[in-house]
Amino acid sequence: MNQPKITEEIISANAKQTDGQGQVIEIIHSDVKPSHLNALRVRGGNRLKGDIKISGAKNAALKHMCAALLTDQPVQFTNMPVTLGDVRTMAELLDYLGMTVALRSDGVAMLHAKEIKTTIAPYDLVRKMRASVLVLGPLLARCGQADISMPGGCAIGTRPIDLHLMGFKAMGAEIELDGGYVKARAPKGLKGAHITFPFVSVGATENVMMAATLAEGITVLSNAAREPEIVDQGNALIAMGAKIEGLGTSEIRIEGVSSLNGATHACIPDRIETGTYMCAVGLAGGEVRLKNTRTDFLASLIGPLIGAGMEIKQDGNDVFVHRNGSHLKGIDIMTEPYPGFATDLQAQFMAMMTMCKGAGMITETVFENRFMHVPELCRMGADITVQGNSAIIRGVEKLKGAEVMATDLRASVALVLAGLVAEGETVVNRIYHLDRGYENIVEKLTGVGADIERVSER
Numbered sequence: 092m093n094q095p096k097i098t099e100e101i102i103s104a105n106a107k108q109t110d111g112q113g114q115v116i117e118i119i120h121s122d123v124k125p126s127h128l129n130a131l132r133v134r135g136g137n138r139l140k141g142d143i144k145i146s147g148a149k150n151a152a153l154k155h156m157c158a159a160l161l162t163d164q165p166v167q168f169t170n171m172p173v174t175l176g177d178v179r180t181m182a183e184l185l186d187y188l189g190m191t192v193a194l195r196s197d198g199v200a201m202l203h204a205k206e207i208k209t210t211i212a213p214y215d216l217v218r219k220m221r222a223s224v225l226v227l228g229p230l231l232a233r234c235g236q237a238d239i240s241m242p243g244g245c246a247i248g249t250r251p252i253d254l255h256l257m258g259f260k261a262m263g264a265e266i267e268l269d270g271g272y273v274k275a276r277a278p279k280g281l282k283g284a285h286i287t288f289p290f291v292s293v294g295a296t297e298n299v300m301m302a303a304t305l306a307e308g309i310t311v312l313s314n315a316a317r318e319p320e321i322v323d324q325g326n327a328l329i330a331m332g333a334k335i336e337g338l339g340t341s342e343i344r345i346e347g348v349s350s351l352n353g354a355t356h357a358c359i360p361d362r363i364e365t366g367t368y369m370c371a372v373g374l375a376g377g378e379v380r381l382k383n384t385r386t387d388f389l390a391s392l393i394g395p396l397i398g399a400g401m402e403i404k405q406d407g408n409d410v411f412v413h414r415n416g417s418h419l420k421g422i423d424i425m426t427e428p429y430p431g432f433a434t435d436l437q438a439q440f441m442a443m444m445t446m447c448k449g450a451g452m453i454t455e456t457v458f459e460n461r462f463m464h465v466p467e468l469c470r471m472g473a474d475i476t477v478q479g480n481s482a483i484i485r486g487v488e489k490l491k492g493a494e495v496m497a498t499d500l501r502a503s504v505a506l507v508l509a510g511l512v513a514e515g516e517t518v519v520n521r522i523y524h525l526d527r528g529y530e531n532i533v534e535k536l537t538g539v540g541a542d543i544e545r546v547s548e549r
C-alpha cells in the first residue's frame with residue numbers, strides 16, 4: 092500500500108520550507124476557513140463496535156508548544172493533535188511572537204523560536220483561548236518581560252490567574268495590571284523561590300514550572316498539580332535539558348539552568364478523550380478498542396465504570412472497553428484534582444448516568460459553573476436536579492432526540508453522547524466548541540457504527 096502523502100501546514104507566514112525528512116510534503120498555509128457545517132446530527136440506537144484511535148493529549152500539547160519558547164533551538168513533538176482548533180490557535184499566537192511553527196498531518200509539530208519578535212500577546216489572540224496565558228512564564232524567563240492580555244473568563248467560570256502571578260512575583264518579577272494586560276518584568280532574570288499554592292492549579296503549576304527552568308537557583312512548588320499532562324510537560328522540559336524532580340507528586344523541585352536545548356518528545360495520549368469514549372460505550376453499549384492509550388491515568392473513572400457494570404482492560408497499547416446488555420447502575424462521584432475524578436469528564440459521566448438503573452450524585456468541586464449541560468440533557472428527557480455544586484441524576488427509561496445547544500467543550504461532547512442513545516434525532520448546535528478539543532469526532536464515532544454527521548445550523 093503506498094504511503095499516504097504527508098501534508099504539512101505552515102502556520103508561520105515567515106517559515107522557511109521545513110524539511111519533510113525526505114517525505115513528499117505539500118505546504119498548505121493556514122487559511123483554513125471555519126466550517127459552515129456548525130452542527131452535528133446524531134440518530135440514536137446503534138451499539139458501538141470497532142476501533143477508535145486516541146489522539147495526543149490537547150492539555151499536554153498546548154503546553155509543549157509554549158515550552159518551545161524557552162529555547163532558540165528547534166523542538167519537535169510527535170503524536171500531537173495537530174487538527175485541533177486550540178492547537179491552531181496556539182500556533183497562531185506563537186507565530187505572532189516569532190516562532191516558526193509547522194504542523195504535519197502525521198502528528199509531528201516542528202517548533203523553532205530562534206528569535207522572539209515581540210513579547211506582547213494581544214487580546215484578539217488571547218481571548219480565543221485561555222491557555223494562551225501559558226506563554227507568560229516562558230517569555231518572562233527567556234526575555235525578562237511579557238505583556239499578556241488578561242484571558243477572559245469562560246462559560247465554566249471566571250478562571251483568574253492570581254496563582255500564576257503569585258508565583259512569578261515570588262521569583263522576583265514585577266507585575267502590573269494595566270489596560271486589560273498583565274505586564275510582567277524581570278530585567279535581572281528570575282530567582283528560584285519556594286512557592287506554596289493555596290489550592291491546586293494545573294495552569295499555575297505549568298506556567299511557573301516553565302519559568303523556573305531558566306531561573307537562577309532552586310524553585311520548589313508545594314501543593315503542585317499532579318496531572319499526567321504536567322508529568323509529560325516536565326519530561327519534555329527534562330529532554331530539553333531542564334533539571335526537574337518530583338513530577339506527579341505535590342512537591343516539584345526545579346534547578347534553574349542557563350539555557351535549554353532542542354529535543355524530540357512524544358506527547359502522551361489524551362486521557363480525557365479516552366474517558367469520553369469509555370462513557371460513550373457505557374451509554375450506547377457495545378465493545379470498542381481504544382488504540383494507543385492507557386488505563387493507568389484514568390483509575391478514578393475506570394473504578395466507577397467497572398463498579399457500574401463495564402469491562403475495561405489494557406491490552407498492549409490499546410484499551411478494550413465493553414458493556415454488556417444491561418444498563419449501568421447509578422453511582423456517586425465528586426470531581427477533584429488528579430488523581431481524583433477529572434472535572435473534564437464530569438459532563439460525559441453525567442450523560443451516561445441519565446440512563447442508569449437507580450440514581451447517582453455528581454459533585455463538581457473544581458469549577459463554579461460546570462453544569463450547563465444539565466438543562467440541555469433535561470430537554471432530552473433526563474431527570475436531573477441541581478442543588479448548589481451537586482446534581483442528582485435519576486435514571487430514565489429513555490432519552491428523546493432534540494435540538495440542543497453546546498456551551499463549552501465537554502458539555503458539547505456530553506450532548507453528542509446522549510444523542511447516541513436517544514430515540515430519534517438529536518442536533519447539537521455550535522459545535523465549534525467540540526472542534527477545539529476532539530480530533531475527527533464524527534469520523535471516529537462513525538467508524539464504530541454511530542449514525543452521526545455534520546450539518547449546517549438551522
Ligand code: EPZ
Nearest residue numbers: 150222250251252253254255292293294295435457458500
Ligand atoms: C486546566 O485548566 C485544563 N485546561 C482544564 O481543561 C481542566 O479542567 C483544568 O486544568 C483542571 O483540571 C488546559 O490544560 C488547557 P486550574 P486550568 O488552574 O489550568 C481556579 C478542558 O476542558 N484558579 O487547575 O485553567 C480556577 O478558576 C479544560 O480541556 C484560580 O482561582 O485549571 C478553577 O476554578 C477545561 N486562580 C480552579 O482553580 C488561578 O490562578 C482550577 O483551575 C488559577 C486557577
